[in-house]
Amino acid sequence: MRSQTEPSDEAVDATRAAVDRAVANLLARQLPDGSWMGELESNAAITAEYLLMRRYLEVTDTAREAAAIRYLRSQQQADGSYSIAPGVDGDVSVTAEVWVAMRAAGVPADDPAVAAARRFVADHGGIHATRVFTRIWLALGGLWPWSELPVVPPEWVLVPGHRIGSIYDLASWARATTVPLAILRTLETVFPLAGPSRSELPLGAPVPPVGSLTWRSVDRLVRLYGKLPKIGLRRLALAEAERWVVRHQERDGSWAGIQPPWVYGLMALRARGHGLDYPVLRRGLEALDTFGIEDEQGFRLQACVSPVWDTALALWALLDAGLDRDHPAVRRAVDWLVDREVQGLGDWAVHVPGVAAGGWPFEFYNDQYPDTDDTAIVLCALDAAGHRRDDGTPAGAAMTRAVNWLQAMQGSDGGYAAFDRDNNRHWVERLPISDFGEVLDPPSPDVTAHVVEAFTRCGGAELARRRALAWLRASEEGAGAYFGRWGVNYVYGGAATATALAAAGERADRERLLRLGRWVRRHLHDDGGFGESVLSYHDPRHIGQGEATPSQTGWALLSLLAAIEGSQGLDGGDELEGAALAAADWLVRQQREDGSWSDRLFTGTGFPRAFYLRYEMYATVFPLMALARVVGPDKGLKGPS
Structure with a gap:
């Protein structure tokens, strides 16, 4: 007899059909050079x-x-x-x-x-x-x-x-x-x-200057210096x-x-x-x-373009969906990513001297600023494509260099920022020019979680992995909430954290994963969708609240699936499975005829409270990744055999 939370034959068939349509859509969108790149929309x-x-x-x-x-x-x-x-x-x-x-x-x-x-x-x-x-x-x-x-x-x-x-x-x-x-x-x-x-300028009334009193005084001294x-x-x-x-x-x-x-x-x-x-x-x-x-x-x-990020995520999603590792699209994507590896020293080396280059940027070329987040996601995608460190291939060699570079970029507290190590000198936040966006790059749960998952999959960095895991566990806010620095917001941080903890597979994280899954379930809409507004960065009342979007519902479903997998044996699994089935059903119903999904709202973050983005690829990549894990051969919601 089928349990109440087990998907029906019809639901499983509909989900598999949605996965097939999304795979066809992504394959059709691959560029001739092997990459993917969607629009990165920002403000006017x-x-x-x-x-x-x-x-x-x-x-x-x-x-x-x-x-x-x-x-x-x-x-x-x-x-x-x-x-x-x-x-x-x-x-x-x-x-x-x-x-x-x-x-x-x-x-x-x-x-x-x-x-x-x-x-x-x-x-x-x-x-x-x-x-x-x-x-x-x-x-x-x-x-x-x-x-x-x-x-x-x-x-x-x-x-x-x-x-x-x-x-x-x-x-x-x-x-x-x-x-x-x-x-x-x-x-x-x-x-x-x-x-x-x-x-013509509408001047308005003068407002107090930006910056602390101390730094405004320094500004006056520097002005005097400029006259000498x-x-x-x-x-x-x-x-x-x-x-x-x-x-x-x-x-x-x-x-x-x-x-x-x-x-x-x-x-x-x-x-x-x-x-x-x-x-x-x-x-x-x-x-x-x-x-x-x-x-x-x-x-x-566009304020930026995201070909490395988009390509790694699309490749990973297709492989999750069962695309053969020998498929021409996979081989082209792997070759393209390997060619994008950063092999020269950049600004990061000022504070991390004596370390060989490695890793990947976000864009086509950004040798000065490879980032740990892209590097971690590329490593996961290459691992999913069947490559291993030092497997004798160019991909394996690039993975080895990337793992070594990531270890060197770990912060002294164990966490990971995106571009620099220990970028934490807060005096710059008090400068009179510091009134827009972020001027520091602190470690964040989403980036640290991605690195943890990459280290877990690729190996070769056990000490760094354990330190990053400890930092990630300590970053929990309240009951199961994890801040999202580069995606909106707690649902993004939660998805990265949940999949990393599930991949790590440590018994000590079972309760933590259950809390995370319950946080998602509490904020799921009645129809199974999930949305969190960019206003969640401005006002805590908006955390976990907002119009449902495909990308965020995909993140919610990834969180629920990871929580189900990682908290087995604990009471509460049925409630998470029911929420996961509802989210999967919402995604299937929202899919467009061409196999894609579309976000109306911005779900990417440049600077919290100041600058947000809409990644065109997110709306299809993350629903595909999540639905593929619902019906995949090794996942928890397989349905009847």
Whole structure:
């Protein structure tokens, strides 16, 4: 007799059919070189800044501008604002940047969309209420006085990297942005705009400055220093900052593979007197356009691209679904990933000297900044494809180097950050420019869990694995909740943690896994879906709450399956199995005819409380991975034989 939580024949057949359709969809989306890459959507400020940068550098293209403006119009909310993510109220900084960009591109001030955006800014504190980086964009166009913005002395780059107070105290992304910004701020660079005029700015009332009192005092002292004769020191510092920028350009022309240091780098080189024919500038401009997407909505710029991440996840999901390891798609993906291995030393080596390179980046090329999260996921995918460390293949050799590199990147507390080891000098958080996103890269449960799973699967790092496991266990918040740094939010951190603990298979984690599974079950919607809003980073009342999405329901199902597997023998398994069946049924019902799923909301995290993303691939990869584990031969919800 079948138990109440055992899936019916019809449910098993429907799930297997959904898996087959999703496999066919992913195979059809594989690119000829063996990779996968979906769109990485963010907010409208990225495209607005692209428009402004092109105006500043006098790289204008009427058709491109028109397409970008069409996209910006499509993103405007009913109240005239632009938000940091769907379902979130308008953001004054994003709206101000879009308004200025549209005016700079020649859209009249009385255009209804432009007027509505300006009105929103005026009603929400004006330009004074925007973040520092928005006012930096205005200063670059001559619309805001540089004297009212924090100083960023280029002498910062002269501090030895291993010393406290160097630019290497900043997180990788903040560091890569700050160096070119120091050039622009020091030169008080202005690229004059034809419009808007200063008189158009809705200023609003002044607001208290950002940064602690101590660091605001330091800012005043640095301003005084800037007025003194430097006997060549300032000239030396600017030259070294420029060399730093040039050295950090990647092979594809990008900087750190992300938009902020890229656009600031281009403008800084122009401010230093280089023409658009300067090879570094030319490569950077040409490469930036490859991050653009143009369709019926218009033209938009991606803040980043995610081919390594997408490829590793897609490969892993297909292998979970039973695709043969000898399938041509698997072989092409493995070869592509191996070719993307980072083999040169990057910024991470400043604090981790004497260690050989290894690992993978997020993007096509990011030799300066490989990251532990991508490296862990690639290792898991290569292991699923049948490769082993030192198995005599290029993949096996790359895995060995990656495991060695990951061990060296472990924090002193046992946890794992994404890009650096022990990036925890909190003084940088008090700087007057630190009002947007994160400026440190601390360890997180999601990254640490991925590394634990990679070490468990690949071996060769037992001491590091046990230290990471201890850190992960200690990161539990409340009953079964684990923070998600790079995905929204606790359901993402929970899925990474649950699958890692289940893979580790230690008896001591059975109760922990059961708590985690119960946390997911408590927040599951009545119809089996799961959603958690980006607002969960802003207000704890939103934790585990929100409109259901396929990617988050996939994470919830992965958590439940891992909890069921890892807590066997404890009371409570039936309730988790019922929740898992409901989540699987929701995913089957939400699948589109072409075998894919689609997220309406953003479920990726760039900076909590500031910058969010929608990974196009997430909505299909994670439901496929989860459903494949529901009906897989070694999983807990097999149904009748």
